[in-house]
Amino acid sequence: MLAVLVAGFALWRGLQGWAWRGLAGLAAALALAGPALELGTRAALSDIVILLDDRSASQALPGRGAQVDQAVDDLSAGIAALPGTDLRRVTVADSDDGTALATAVSRAIAAEPEARLAGVIAVTDGRLHDAQMLPQGLAAPLHVLLTGQPQDWDRRLVIEEAPAFGLIGQEVTIRLRVEDQGTVPDESRTGSVNLRLSVDGEDEQTVAVPLNTSLSLPVTPGHAGQNVVQIALDDAPGELTDRNNAAAISINGVRDRLRVLLVSGEPHAGERTWRNLLKSDAAVDLIHFTILRPPDKFDGVPVDELSLIAFPTRELFLERIDDFDLIIFDRYSVRGILPPEYYMNIARYVEEGGAILVSAGPEMASVESLHLSPLGPILPAQPTGRVIEQPFLPRLTDDGRRHPVTAGLGGPDPDAPDWGRWLRMSEVTPTGDAQVAMTGAEDKPLLILDRVGEGRVALLTSDQVWLWGRGFEGGGPQLELLRRIAHWSMKEPELEEEALLADVSDGLAVRFTRRTMQDGAGPLQVTGPDGTVTQVPLAADGPGRFVADWTAPEPGLYRLADGDMRRVLALGPAAPREFEETVADAPLLAPLVEASGGSVQRLSDGVPDLRQTRAGRAASGDGLGGPWIGVTPRDAATVTGLDRRPLLPGWAWLALIAGLILTGWLAEGRRRPA
């Protein structure tokens, strides 16, 4: 700028040397900019080829392991033979979530400089379970070498949709499909296939279902807790594996709200105990009726000054009785309120799976006893007509210590339970094979539990359980006892006398608990998924409890049996993820393969040769000796040194500028005198 100004000034003044002066200024500016020559020294870097081998369980199918070994050996040798190429080996093992191939690819790529990556080769069956982890793009071709044979095929059971919970008695739907994959041989193209179904390992049914079609399987959970639905296909000859031909679905049976009908024969001190219990139970809808005034009492008060309603007996005991899960008769005496056919209907209701609980006061020993009604035959004890009015300490019997309704109550010492006394009970004689869980005064039965038909009957021969709630002499576990009696009557699975429980604690470790009223139990017969039978001895753990800890050898379906008790246990994933899809194919990898310019090859066609190709050229093809795959050398290099030389040395610049300005001066000086 300054040079231009000076030159302009010189021009205006008519100086002859303006051009020279301007040039000198420009030369000075150039010198200030310091033009220099840079000389770098570079060293070439080796290319990197990543070779992944998939060693997950699905690669253990017959023949695939050898294919992988062969391919890895050949390719390793091939890569070693390429000039300036390094090999990185990555092995993908089994994980709980299936084959984590994509994660391994991403990690291996992230660990290497992108500019040196010449290729990624994956030897796999293409069935990966973490496709979302695949990298977005690759700087080098990805070659997928698939194991397996072209004639591989597999038939599998696909559970499309299975509910985890279901209301007892209400249908739930499992959606499933039987699918053929791969090259199905003609003799297996049957169109339909036999499906074996069973619930809780019982009543196996076989149905023929069409192939490759979505089906709905209605299932009705029959009981609370785990309902195990087993579904299995007949094995087809020649298919890759039979491990995806069966499934076990656990549907947790849940009970709808329980409806309890409480009928109090008269208001008494213990009535609010029942109300407190049943109203605080969130799973219970309580319908309560109390006979406030018996039909034989009348005081002449007009109806509109009374707050009494009629007892809707017909509706409750004839029309709606089957809607109730439990009917509690609390100090109920037969006073002509219910006609005999109503009692007969109650007896029928119990035999068809209902439940009644009788909490009897002294009326049990009187002529108004329920025992004298048509309900008598299903009651588990016969009153002798004697009321024992003396303080007594309720005690658990041997049966009671084993029975889940009373087990564990009353502290460790069965002869001195830590609760208060009761003051009155009716004497009864148990009938049939009713179980006496508690005894009272003179060791007479206090709590009797019985099964009638499909239903249950419980009888408490004293109405003074409320004394425990009041804290008389320290009180007792009144709410817990009544709750358990009521829920046992309603068939709560946790309170079943004979039970076989299996708690899966960690993976394949199981704790078996056998609850029984018998003196001993076991050994437990465990039938494994492959049909082998193991005897597991059970060790006593408290009255009526036998336990064993056991670890299953492998995941799958186990059938447990001890006498009549049977149970099916599904351990681990029913159809392991690895075996969901077994026919080798790479649909999930294909987009990335295409984007990276790689290829998908089948090892059954032979291990491909390895070549070096330029980036952008075809990276695979068929050569004379068979297929080949290419890796692209990246010519990566690193700069090892840098030298910087100025274009002209300082003295040369000085000479140049001085020369130019001198020429300018000379030019001016020459013209002026002339």
Next chain:
Amino acid sequence: MRATWPGATVETVAATPGRDLKGALLAAVALLLALDAIGSAWLGRGRRRGALAAVALALALLPGPRAQAQDMDPDLMRAAADVALAYVVTGDTRIDQASEQGLAGLSQALRSRTSVEPGQPIGIDLDQDDLSLLTFLYWPITDAQPAPGPQAYLRLNAFLRSGGMILFDTRDGDIAGVGGPDMSQALRRLAAPLDIPPLAPIPDDHVLTRTFYLLDDFPGRWQGNPVWAEAPTVAAEAEAGVPFRQLNDGVTPVIIGGNSWAEAWAVNADGYAAFPIGQGWEGDRQREMASRFGVNLIMYVLTGNYKSDQVHVPALLDRLRTEEILAP
């Protein structure tokens, strides 16, 4: 072995000297202690009753002394067996007799009109008797009555907590509210150590007005005075229409009034009313209403909120019906 150099300290370069945290920790401890003290003081203010209740609860949870069969009071056994009504013996013979006659009269009314058939009333000495066998306790208030001992109050509180009910009767319905001397001082003195929830005059829609008879007042020998019970809790009001779930079925542990009910219920040995009420037909009507209140009260004690739940029974039955229609 490292040689020791007298008078020289060996310093190692690598190890930085540790920081002494003792002072800081001590300061933190002191601070926390101060906070604890402030917090405790804050909790204690106005919460003393809660603390007392906690102590009482802890004591109540200790197993009581085991009575032996021979020391079981036959009267108390009868109380448990027959729902016998009980009254507090005050020491004033006239009042105790009125209580006994009153409860006998009420028992008779219950026997003749309802399915509750109580036995003979029982007089309770608060300092001696076990209350856990009782359901209902009538407590007439007198000036001269000595307050029972601390053990008795522990038993009374346990009784109230486990579902028992006390009817306090100040018997001053004729003179209360006119500014003269009444029993409120004595009531306050006797009831102060009890765990009594906030009280409110019984609302018109209280279940006590419809447990057996429909009532709009709770007369005794006097009438027109407010009768107090546990104030309805906010939650119970909010959930009206939904069967509410709470301890003791939401039954008030105390009812307080001054209508001298025992005297209205009282019958003498000949079966006649022991005390006059009002005049003529009006008086007879009042006595009848007093009996009806007594019946309702005992029904309330025994069945709790049964009657208020019965409002929901048609709805529950309707629901059964609806589900039946909806089910395939």
